[in-house]
Amino acid sequence: MPIYEFRCNACQQVSSFFVRTVNDPLSPTCPVCGDSSLERCISRFAVHKTTKSVWEESGEPTMFPKDRDYYKDPRNIGRYTEKRLKDLGIDMDSEEYRDTFAGVKDTIAAAREGELPKTLKDQL
Ligand SMILES: [Zn+2]
Structure with missing residues (x-):
């Protein structure tokens, strides 16, 4: 079914x-x-994709802060991931993607509690 x-x-x-x-x-x-004035977007997600393919197509992170101290504040961990997914139109909390990204969310949450994250890619 097309989306x-x-x-x-x-x-x-x-x-x-x-x-x-x-x-x-x-x-x-x-x-x-x-409102009913909606415009069709060119969807990159016309078919459901796996986390891995989404990640690969999203390309390498280019917006990581240069300042490494950025991540000394655990609240900043995961912000890039959340932003990037949001840019791609993925809502990690939506029913469609909740299960797919449950591990990612757990990692971000754990990191913010002070637990060192495994690298994201290892989980995908
Ligand atoms: Zn609206």
Whole structure:
């Protein structure tokens, strides 16, 4: 079943909609604010992908802070991952991805409690 992503012109929220057939006339409304002026996004996630393929396609991290002291504050651990996934339209708390990213979330949570994380890639 194809998934189309639409961005709401009113609140910029991107939402996914399941479509029964490609020809199914679709007039989605924003689940966040109810606005109906939604624009189709080019979805990178038209099919469900594994964590590993998402990670690979997301490329190497280029936005890690240069300052290594950044991660001496455990609250910063995982921020990049969360941001990157958000940029890709993945909500780790959503029903669709909750199970997929449960390990990632646990690692981030543990790191913030002061536990040294294994590298993220080892878990995928
Ligand atoms: Zn909206």
